[in-house]
Amino acid sequence: MDTTVRHGRANKNTRAATQRHQTRPATSHLTEGDQGTVEVSIVLPCYNEQEHVLAEIERITSAMDASVYPYEVLAIDDASTDETLEILRQAEARFPHLRVLAFANNGGSGTARRIGTQQARGQIVVWTDADMSYPNDRIPELVEILDKDENIDQVVGARTSEQGTHKVLRVPAKWVIRKIAERLTNTKIPDLNSGLRAFRREVSLPYLRLLPAGFSCVTTITMAFLHNQHAIHYMPIGYAKRSGTSKFHFVKDAYRYILQVLRMVMYFNxxxxxxxxxxxxxxxxxxxxxxxxxxxxxxxxxxxxxxxxxxxxxxxxxxxxxxxxxxxxx
CATH class of the missing domain: 4.10.860 (DNA Excision Repair, Uvrb; Chain A)
Structure with missing residues (x-):
């Protein structure tokens, strides 16, 4: 069953919602004069994903082409050491909605997502991964929830299973961190660090400076929205075993996750x-x-x-x- 976390609105959030309602188009369907419009920006960090990045782009664009939402895919090569960037450059000619940004130095997943959100042209930003683990063909469903309900500012794909590496240690560690976050925010959080989420870009802008360089950026954006009374909706999704080699390091990244939870609570409360x-x-x-x-x-x-x-x-x-x-x- 879908779970929605709703909070009261502060005055500034109410004004922002009112402005958003005034600026958003009444319908998502394109007319002939709107062909240059971008409503959804999909930020796709890529680091050494040569084996599957093209298949992931095909899956995303196929799903979005079948939807009513004008979109762009912003693929960010995070200084890959394999052929990922060359594949993305070649794909630009094939996929008209694809834009490629290339980093000269590896900045981390959080840096890629932050810069991608800043560069995004859409009112709705989608974060996901390029490792085939998330059901990216369901991205239009996340966008539709935001499009239909102005009271929701973020939709998170809440995973119903764990398929990552170090599963025996990872599951209890993530449960403990999530319970700490729930305790500190007084909120039920089905999935604290899902990599698949959609949110309103204008709402996220003040919090982008808080994003760390690594994987805990997804935890940060969740905590930032919750602490500032932005409603988050959780949509259950499947989760597949990732393709390629995982960049997750259990001890180092688990420590960063819990540190980031405490840091965000210290920042807001x-x-x-x-x-x-x-x-x-x-x-x-x-x-x-x-x-x-x-x-x-x-x-x-x-x-x-x-x-x-x-x-x-x-x-x-x-x-x-x-x-x-x-x-x-x-």
């Missing part, structure tokens, strides 16, 4: 992270102080004072960080 340990330390310190006074009157142990001072310092940092967050414009 630092009290969520800092106040619980502060209150816990103060409670322990107060109890320890009471014990010290009862056991040895007029004397507090040095470790009791250390616990109390640590709790007060963390509480002060939490309040200061919250003040800084509230003073930002976004």
């Amino acid at each position: 630092p009290l969520k992270v800092l106040m619980p340990p502060s209150l816990a330390l103060l409670a322990v310190g107060t109890g320890k102080a009471a014990y010290d006074v009862i056991s040895q009157p007029v004397r507090l142990a040095s470790n009791t004072l250390l616990i109390l001072l640590t709790g007060l310092i963390i509480a002060s940092l939490a309040l200061l960080a919250d003040l800084i967050v509230r003073s930002r414009t976004n």
Whole structure:
């Protein structure tokens, strides 16, 4: 069953939605004079995907050509060391909706998605991968949900299975990270780091500067939308075993995922992270102080004072960080 996360709107988000409603066309069908219009931009990071990138482009363009949405595919070669760029250059002549950007240096998946979103000409941006793991033929379904419901700002393809490498370790690690994110955002999150998603470009622009260079960029855009009360809809999708060699490194990337979750919560709501340990330390310190006074009157142990001072310092940092967050414009 589809799951939709909906939140109340802040005034600035309401104004943005109103402007979006005024600027979006009333219908998605093209007329003869609209042939240059692009409504959907599909950002496709590519790094050493020579064996399957052409098949993925064919699958995406076939699905989009059968839809009513004018689109572009923005393929970004992230300094591949194989023949990926040459294949993409040759494909440009064959696929009129394909644009190719080539990086001189490897910047990471997050950098490719950030620059691709900035370069996108469509009002709706789709992120996906070129490794044949996501059902990219369902991209029009994600776009249609955004097109029909102005209250939804992002649609995430929530995977119903795990087919990645290191499955035995990856599944419990992702579950723990997702539960931490749910706890910190007070939101049910079926899939925190799905690589297939569609969102409104104008809503995402203020958050692009927050995207890290690596895979955790998808986690970042999810957390940014949730913390700023943008509605996210989760659409269940299948997930296939990827083609080629995985670029995911379990220990390094899992650490980055959880670090990015904490970083995003600290950025938007630092009290969520800092106040619980502060209150816990103060409670322990107060109890320890009471014990010290009862056991040895007029004397507090040095470790009791250390616990109390640590709790007060963390509480002060939490309040200061919250003040800084509230003073930002976004």
